[in-house]
Amino acid sequence: MTIVSKINQLKREKNAVILVHNYQRPEIYDVADFIGDSLGLCLEAAKTDAQLIVFCGVLFMAESAAILNPGRRVIVPNIDAGCAMADMIDADKLKAFKKKHPDAAVVTYVNSTAEVKAVSDICCTSSNAIKIVKSLPQKKIIFVPDKNLAAYVASKCPEKEIIAWKGYCPVHHYVNKEYIDEIKAEHPNAKIIAHPESKPEVLEVADYISSTSGMIDCAKNDPSDEFFVLTECGMTERLHREIPGKKFHGLCNMCFDMKKNTLESILDSLETERTVVRVDDKIARRARKTFDNMFAVT
Numbered sequence: 001m002t003i004v005s006k007i008n009q010l011k012r013e014k015n016a017v018i019l020v021h022n023y024q025r026p027e028i029y030d031v032a033d034f035i036g037d038s039l040g041l042c043l044e045a046a047k048t049d050a051q052l053i054v055f056c057g058v059l060f061m062a063e064s065a066a067i068l069n070p071g072r073r074v075i076v077p078n079i080d081a082g083c084a085m086a087d088m089i090d091a092d093k094l095k096a097f098k099k100k101h102p103d104a105a106v107v108t109y110v111n112s113t114a115e116v117k118a119v120s121d122i123c124c125t126s127s128n129a130i131k132i133v134k135s136l137p138q139k140k141i142i143f144v145p146d147k148n149l150a151a152y153v154a155s156k157c158p159e160k161e162i163i164a165w166k167g168y169c170p171v172h173h174y175v176n177k178e179y180i181d182e183i184k185a186e187h188p189n190a191k192i193i194a195h196p197e198s199k200p201e202v203l204e205v206a207d208y209i210s211s212t213s214g215m216i217d218c219a220k221n222d223p224s225d226e227f228f229v230l231t232e233c234g235m236t237e238r239l240h241r242e243i244p245g246k247k248f249h250g251l252c253n254m255c256f257d258m259k260k261n262t263l264e265s266i267l268d269s270l271e272t273e274r275t276v277v278r279v280d281d282k283i284a285r286r287a288r289k290t291f292d293n294m295f296a297v298t
């Protein structure tokens, strides 16, 4: 029996669903019930009636699934697959920051821990951040933890005063304008699609700015047949599979945490159910409110 068949059999026996982020290893797509970006995964997690959720992504995503499913068990293939950006802020630091700006609403990117969400007003993802910020009555907005996404949102919401936390994603942050100039020289016909976690100087020259799943729609709808994709390297494989007729070039930047999950660790987590994601009840209830506030807008 192959490892994929074993996973699929256990999935049926345990009434489990496997949710997979776009950046996961391509062989993991083969056991997925749903593959998507953070917003898609949140929505899918919120509506599943499976008893067991196997979350293949990083910890903050699995925590979100647990917060949205208080009665269900959420397991991850690797409990130590975290997010460097999410770890750049904690609840105490955010509380202190809020004290400096008492009249600001706190918008927290989903790439954050449950504790940070629990002391925020509303959360957002890369695909709805602008809509969320525009929906708020406050002019002043504390935006955490990503300074690049915050700058992008600020550029689209001139009516708001965005006060950004200085976090960033190491995978996206080290791409700069010089690199883009090289790409353009090497692939003059390629359209550039960038993730909004990229620096402003990169977003300035991109043809499209989009969440990971939104990139699939951009490439499908654009008549060009060649694209350069500025995000984690796994996205190019995802795009090739979704749109086999077009050409995708990508970065060599890898999110090592996203790549910790393997078919072997998925099978082990399903067999043993050892790696359960636990969020303290009080924190989960408060964090849930920030999701509900987001769902009310989107």
Ligand code: 13P
Pocket (backbone or CB within 6 Å): 022, 036, 037, 038, 039, 111, 125, 126, 127, 169, 195, 197, 210, 211, 212, 213, 232
């Ligand atoms: P998406 O929600 O666009 O998939 O982004 C998640 C992420 O971690 C990007 O680095």
Ligand code: SF4
Pocket (backbone or CB within 6 Å): 058, 082, 083, 084, 085, 086, 111, 169, 170, 171, 172, 197, 232, 255, 257, 258
């Ligand atoms: Fe976090 Fe960046 Fe990895 Fe996304 S790519 S999970 S933001 S470290």
